[in-house]
Structures are given as structure tokens and as C-alpha cells.
Amino acid sequence: MARAGLTAERVTIAGAELADEVGLDQVTMSQVARRLGVKDASLYTHVRSLEDLRGRIALLAADEKTIRIAETTAGRAGKDALIAFANAWREYAHQHPGRYMATQTPIQIDPELAAKAPGPRRAVELTYGMLRGYGLAEPDLTDAVRLLRSTFHGFVALEAAGGFAHERSPQHSWVRALDALHTLLEHWPPSREGDSS
Template sequence: MPRAGLTVERVTIAGAELADEAGFDQVTMSQVARRLGVKDASLYSHVRNLQELRGRIALLAADEKTIRIAEAVAGRAGRDALVAYANAWRGYAHEHPGRYLATQTPVPIDPDLAADAPGPRRAIELTYGMLRGYGLAEPDLTDAVRLLRSTFHGFVALEAANGFGHSRSTQESWGRSLEALHVLLEQWPTSDRGDHP
């Protein structure tokens, strides 16, 4: 029987908090149970296993990150939307490093859970909508999405690992990187070919 007061939402949030504090790869059923002050067995009334818990953390984080980005870009277009989008992405990664990593880690997720989660689907809509403001269409849209994701994730991952050794401010480099992306998106090299080398 489920423990009174313990819900799947509380278990998921406890796991997400643990991910931020210790790292997403350190989330275990035992650690989450300890955090909640219950026995490991109590958790299994709410989540089937660690895989489901990590999937739920990933979906929670995707929802949170998407809401933050949506609020940031509302009413903006072009460069302003790009900068707001990127800063919201980076801000979430800084504030919730474990949850953020969950959104970037391939985690097997129950299709029924994924179907009910608006975050990932809304994130795609937001990204494609912002890029259409630059006049992009397929296949350039997909290529641009991959470029932005690679740039944003690469930057915040290097920041998290203290991978920037130069004395120049990372904030200055971030700002210049966004300016460069804006220029590139405005002058995107279009191609009639659907297959790129």
C-alpha cells in the first residue's frame, strides 16, 4: 500500500533535487528513499524502477525548461528571440545542472508517459517557430536546430566542466557567440538538395 503523503510527483521532485545536488547519474532508488525518509520498497508503489524514475525526472526537466524558454521568447522575434531563448536555456542549465543533464541524456521513457508530457513537443514547436522567423524551411530548419542545440549544449557543458581555460569572460564569449549565430541565421546558406554531405 502506498505510504500516506508519498506520491509519484513527490518522488520525482526528490529525484530531481538529488540530480541537481549530486548529478543525474547519482540518482538511485536508495538515495531518493533516504531523502524522503522512507524505505526503498515504499518507492515501488509509485515508480516501477530506476529507469522510470529517471524518465520522469527527464520529462519534468523538459517541461520546466520549455516553460522558461516560452516565457522568455513570448512576443519576441529575430535576434531578441534568439538571445532570450539561449539565455533561458543556459540559465536553466546553471540553476538545475542535474535536471538539465537529464534532458540531454538518452533515457528510455515509457511511451504512455512521453505521450502525456507536453515539454518535449512544445520545445520543438518553440524552436522551429523561432527559426521560421529567420525565414528558414526544411531541411534548413532541422540543420539550424541541430546547430543551436550543439552550440548551447556544448557551451554549458564546457562551463560545467570548467573547460574554458582562457581569462576572457565566458559571459562575453557567450554574447559574441549569440551575435554570430544571429548573423549566420540571417544569412543561412540555402540549398535545393535534401541530402547534405
């Protein structure tokens, strides 16, 4: 019988908190059970496996990050929206490193559970919507989305790993990178002939 008060949501939050403390790849079902004060077997009434738990953490994080980005970019356009979007992304990665990593790692997610989670879909809508403010259309929109995701994720991943050893503050480089992205997005190079797929 399931322990009273124990739910899939509580297990997911406990796993997410642990991921932020020790890293997503260090989370085990035993650690989550200890955190909740239950036996390991109790967790399997609510989540099927460690992979299922990681998928749930990814969906939770996607929802949280998307809500933060949506709130900070509301009513903004152009460079103002880009900066707000990027800063919300980076701040979430700093504050919740384990959860953030779950959103960037290929994880098997229950399709039924994923279909009910608005975060990933809303994240795509927000990103494409922000970039349409620069007058981009397909296939340039998808290329620009990939550029932004690569830049934001690459920067925060290097920052988290201590990869910026130069004396110049990473914050200064971040600001300049966003200036450069804005300039590029305003002057996006035209697609080449036959470059539609």
C-alpha cells in the same frame, strides 16, 4: 501499502532535487528513499525502476525548461528571440544541472507517460517557431535546430566542466557566439542540390 502522501510526483521531485545536488548519474533509489524518509520498497509503488525515475525527471525538466523559454521569448522575434531563448536555456542548465542533464541523455521513457507530457513537444515547436522568424524552411530548419542545440549544449557542458580556462569571461564569449549565430541564421547558406533528406 503506500506511505500516505507519497506520490510519483513527489518521488520525481525528490529525485530531481538530488540530481541537481549530486549529478543525475549519482542518483540511486536508496538516496531518494532516504531523502523522503521512507524505505526503498515504498518507492516502487510509484516508480518502476531507477530508469523510470530518470525518465520522469527528464520529462519534468523538459516541462520546466520549456515553460521558461516560452515565457522569456513571448512576443519576441529575430535576434531578440534568439538571445532570450539561448539565455533561458543556459540559465536553466546552470540552476538545475542534474535535471538539465536528464533532458540531454538518452533515457527510456514510458511511452504512455511521455505522450501526456507537453514539454518535449512544446520545446520542438518553440525552437522551430523561433527559427521560422529567420525565414528558414525544411531541410534548413532541422539543420539549424541541430546547430543551436549543439552550440547551446556544448557551451553549457564545457562551462559546467570548467572547460573554459582562458582569462576571457565565458559570458563575453557567449554573447559573441549568439551574435555569430544570429548573423549565420540571417545569411543561411542555400541547400545544395539533392540535399532534401
